[in-house]
Amino acid sequence: MERRLNLEDVGRRAGVSRSTVSRVVNGGHVSSETKRRVEAVIAETGYRPHAAARSLASNSTGVIGLVIPSAAGTLFDDPYFGRLILGTSSATNEVGMTLALFLFGDGPDESSIISRVVTPGLVDGVIVTATTRGDPLIDHMQGANMPFVVVGRPDSAGSTFCVDVDNRAGARTAARHLAALGRSRPALIAAPSNTSAGIDRRNGFLEGLAEAGLSVEDRIEEGDWSQESGRTAMARLLAGQPDAVFVSSDRMAVGALRAVSEAGLNCPRDISVVSFDGIVPPDLTTPRLTSVVQPVTEVGERAVRLLTSVIGGAAAPEHVVFQTRLAVRESCGGAAPAETGA
Amino acid sequence: MERRLNLEDVGRRAGVSRSTVSRVVNGGHVSSETKRRVEAVIAETGYRPHAAARSLASNSTGVIGLVIPSAAGTLFDDPYFGRLILGTSSATNEVGMTLALFLFGDGPDESSIISRVVTPGLVDGVIVTATTRGDPLIDHMQGANMPFVVVGRPDSAGSTFCVDVDNRAGARTAARHLAALGRSRPALIAAPSNTSAGIDRRNGFLEGLAEAGLSVEDRIEEGDWSQESGRTAMARLLAGQPDAVFVSSDRMAVGALRAVSEAGLNCPRDISVVSFDGIVPPDLTTPRLTSVVQPVTEVGERAVRLLTSVIGGAAAPEHVVFQTRLAVRESCGGAAPAETGA
DNA sequence: GCCATCTTTGGGAGCGCTCCCAACCGTATT
DNA sequence: AATACGGTTGGGAGCGCTCCCAAAGATGGC
Known part of the structure; x- marks a missing residue:
C-alpha cells in the first residue's frame, strides 16, 4: 500500500x-x-x-454533533428521536457537513462523553436535545465556548439559541377540540414535569379547558413517556370515569388505548383520546389516534440551519418556534372543527 | 475570546x-x-x-462511521435501525470513540455523501448496513482503502468482514413451530428479494416447511418492509385460505395482523402469525406477536468491535453470525415447543 | 572512580492543509 | 515607452499534535 x-x-x-x-x-x-x-x-x-489536515489548518471541521442525553436503552422506542435524527441528518448533508451522534447512556462513561462533545477540533457545533429542567449539560456547553443550539426550551432560554414547538398552544387546541366535542369530564396524562415539553403541554391543556369552563379536577396522572406508563396512568384515571383524555405523547397514548380496551370500554364511544406528537403511524392503532402533530423533521432541519448561523458568528440568541397542527382521526370520536392550525 | x-x-x-x-x-x-x-x-x-491536530499527527481520528443507504424518509419507521444505532453508539462510546452517521436519502446528494464517507482523515473505519444485492456501495468501499465491516451478508461475503444473524436458521425455526402447531396451509410474506435477509428468511422458511412435509404452494407474497405492504400482502394471501403465515419482519406483521382483523378473521384462531425481528414492543399489538428474535443491539456492538480490530490491522476476513431465538407469544396460537434456540 | 544502563526530558521534523504575500505575466493606460 | 493594474501562480509560515532521537541526569556494577 x-x-x-x-x-x-x-x-x-x-x-x-x-x-x-x-x-x-x-x-x-x-x-x-x-x-x-x-x-x-x-x-x-x-x-x-485529508479532512483532519483541513480541519487543523482552517480551524473548522465540517462536523455537527447531535447530543441526546437520555437513558439510551429506551431511546428509540419513541419514534421521536428517529425523526429528529432524520431531520438533522438530511439538513447536515444538504449543507455538506457530517453528523456525529452522541448518545449518552446512564453509565459512568457519561461524563467522558460530555467532555468529548466539547473537544476542540472535533465538531464545529452541537445540537442538544432531550434535556431536563436544570440539566447541567446546558451549563457545561455554555462554559465550553462551543457553538450550540438547543432543541426544546431550556431554562436559560433568554441567552441561548433554540428551536422548539409551541407545545402550549398545541395542547390548548387539543383541549378546545375535546370541549367542542361536548366532553365534560376530561382527564390528562402528563409528560414528565422535569421537561419543558411536559410542563408546557400540561399547562396548555389546562388553560384550554379553563377557557371552555372545564377542569380535570383530580383526573390527572404523570407518565414517563413510555407506553407502559401511559397504560397504567390510564388504568388509574378510569376510576374517575373520564369521558376524554389528553395524552402528552403518542407513545403513552398507545398504552392508554390499551388500558381503555382492557377495561372493556370503547374508544371513542366511551372516551375520547387525543395525543401529542403525531409521530406514531396512524395505522398502528385502532382506532387511529387524533393528535397534535409537531413537525419533528423540520425542527431538526431548522436546528442545523440555526447552528450553522451560530457557527458563522450569529450574534443575538434566536428562538425559533414551530406551530403544531391538530390531525383529527377516529380516537376523539368526531371531526368537529376539522384540521385546524394551532 | x-x-x-x-x-x-x-x-x-x-x-x-x-x-x-x-x-x-x-x-x-x-x-x-x-x-x-x-x-x-x-x-x-x-x-x-485539539482533535484535528491529533488526527493529523497520529493518522487516526477516533471516529467510526455508520452508513445506512436507505430511502431515509421511512428509515425510522422500522425500529430496527434505531436499535442498530443504539448498539453501535454504545460500543463506540465504550471504546472511547465517536460515532458519525451517514444516512443517504434518494437525493442527488447521495454520491457526494458516499465520497464523504471515504474521505481520508474523517473516520477510521465504517460500518455499512442495509445494502441490497449488488450494491455498488460495497465495491466502492473496497476500492477506497477504508476499513469497513458489513452488517448483513454481502455478495462478496468471502472477502469482507461482516456481522450477520442466522436468518435462514431462524426462519426454519418459525416453519417448524408452525408445523408443530398442526398448521397445514402455511403462507409467506417475504422481504425484498434484493436483500440477503429477504432471501435467507424466505429460503429458511421454505426449507423448514419442506422438512415437515409442507409447502406454501402459491401462498407467497413479497413486501417492501413497510407496514402497509404487509397489510396488502396479507389481504391478497387470504384468498388462498392459509391457516398460518410467516411474515419476514415485525413491521410487515403489524400490517398483516391488521389485514386479518379487517377480513373479519381472528388471529390466532383462524390463522397463526409468526414474524421475524422481535423488535416491535410486544404490547403494541393484539394479539402479541410470536417472533424470531434477532439480537440487533448486540449485532451493532459486535460490528464496532470487529471494525476496531480491522482498523487495528486484522488480517483474515471474519464472519460473525448471531443466532436467533423464537419468542412464543399469542399470535401463533400455541406455546408448543416453548422458547427454543434456533 | 569509570563506564554501561535506565529513566526522564527536550526539541526537531513532519502530518497535509489553508492563508497570505510576493512575484510574475500580459495588457491597458498615460 | 514607461507605468499601472488585474489575473495567476508559487512558496513561506503555521495550525497543534505525535513520533523519534538525542541529551541529561540518576543509578549501579566492576
Whole structure:
C-alpha cells in the first residue's frame, strides 16, 4: 500500500504548485487551462483532501454533533428521536457537513462523553436535545465556548439559541377540540414535569379547558413517556370515569388505548383520546389516534440551519418556534372543527 | 475570546516541554512529581487537546462511521435501525470513540455523501448496513482503502468482514413451530428479494416447511418492509385460505395482523402469525406477536468491535453470525415447543 | 572512580492543509 | 515607452499534535 498522495503530489503531476491544486479543489481563481489539467490528475489519481489536515489548518471541521442525553436503552422506542435524527441528518448533508451522534447512556462513561462533545477540533457545533429542567449539560456547553443550539426550551432560554414547538398552544387546541366535542369530564396524562415539553403541554391543556369552563379536577396522572406508563396512568384515571383524555405523547397514548380496551370500554364511544406528537403511524392503532402533530423533521432541519448561523458568528440568541397542527382521526370520536392550525 | 491554548502553553505554565505534557495527557512515562504539576495546570486551565491536530499527527481520528443507504424518509419507521444505532453508539462510546452517521436519502446528494464517507482523515473505519444485492456501495468501499465491516451478508461475503444473524436458521425455526402447531396451509410474506435477509428468511422458511412435509404452494407474497405492504400482502394471501403465515419482519406483521382483523378473521384462531425481528414492543399489538428474535443491539456492538480490530490491522476476513431465538407469544396460537434456540 | 544502563526530558521534523504575500505575466493606460 | 493594474501562480509560515532521537541526569556494577 503506497503512501496516500497529497496536494503536493497532485501538483507535481500536473506541473503546478500545491497552492494551485488547493485553489482548484476549493474553487479559487485558476485559469481554465490549468484547472482542466489539475482536475484530470485528480480524477485519474482519485485524490481526496485529508479532512483532519483541513480541519487543523482552517480551524473548522465540517462536523455537527447531535447530543441526546437520555437513558439510551429506551431511546428509540419513541419514534421521536428517529425523526429528529432524520431531520438533522438530511439538513447536515444538504449543507455538506457530517453528523456525529452522541448518545449518552446512564453509565459512568457519561461524563467522558460530555467532555468529548466539547473537544476542540472535533465538531464545529452541537445540537442538544432531550434535556431536563436544570440539566447541567446546558451549563457545561455554555462554559465550553462551543457553538450550540438547543432543541426544546431550556431554562436559560433568554441567552441561548433554540428551536422548539409551541407545545402550549398545541395542547390548548387539543383541549378546545375535546370541549367542542361536548366532553365534560376530561382527564390528562402528563409528560414528565422535569421537561419543558411536559410542563408546557400540561399547562396548555389546562388553560384550554379553563377557557371552555372545564377542569380535570383530580383526573390527572404523570407518565414517563413510555407506553407502559401511559397504560397504567390510564388504568388509574378510569376510576374517575373520564369521558376524554389528553395524552402528552403518542407513545403513552398507545398504552392508554390499551388500558381503555382492557377495561372493556370503547374508544371513542366511551372516551375520547387525543395525543401529542403525531409521530406514531396512524395505522398502528385502532382506532387511529387524533393528535397534535409537531413537525419533528423540520425542527431538526431548522436546528442545523440555526447552528450553522451560530457557527458563522450569529450574534443575538434566536428562538425559533414551530406551530403544531391538530390531525383529527377516529380516537376523539368526531371531526368537529376539522384540521385546524394551532 | 483569547486564543485556545495548546500543549506548548500548558508546558510553559508548568515549566516543562510540549513533549512532557503530551506524555502526561497520553499516559507516557513521566516522573510523578512532574505529572502532578502538569495535571494541575491542565485542570486549572481546562486544557483539551485539539482533535484535528491529533488526527493529523497520529493518522487516526477516533471516529467510526455508520452508513445506512436507505430511502431515509421511512428509515425510522422500522425500529430496527434505531436499535442498530443504539448498539453501535454504545460500543463506540465504550471504546472511547465517536460515532458519525451517514444516512443517504434518494437525493442527488447521495454520491457526494458516499465520497464523504471515504474521505481520508474523517473516520477510521465504517460500518455499512442495509445494502441490497449488488450494491455498488460495497465495491466502492473496497476500492477506497477504508476499513469497513458489513452488517448483513454481502455478495462478496468471502472477502469482507461482516456481522450477520442466522436468518435462514431462524426462519426454519418459525416453519417448524408452525408445523408443530398442526398448521397445514402455511403462507409467506417475504422481504425484498434484493436483500440477503429477504432471501435467507424466505429460503429458511421454505426449507423448514419442506422438512415437515409442507409447502406454501402459491401462498407467497413479497413486501417492501413497510407496514402497509404487509397489510396488502396479507389481504391478497387470504384468498388462498392459509391457516398460518410467516411474515419476514415485525413491521410487515403489524400490517398483516391488521389485514386479518379487517377480513373479519381472528388471529390466532383462524390463522397463526409468526414474524421475524422481535423488535416491535410486544404490547403494541393484539394479539402479541410470536417472533424470531434477532439480537440487533448486540449485532451493532459486535460490528464496532470487529471494525476496531480491522482498523487495528486484522488480517483474515471474519464472519460473525448471531443466532436467533423464537419468542412464543399469542399470535401463533400455541406455546408448543416453548422458547427454543434456533 | 569509570563506564554501561535506565529513566526522564527536550526539541526537531513532519502530518497535509489553508492563508497570505510576493512575484510574475500580459495588457491597458498615460 | 514607461507605468499601472488585474489575473495567476508559487512558496513561506503555521495550525497543534505525535513520533523519534538525542541529551541529561540518576543509578549501579566492576
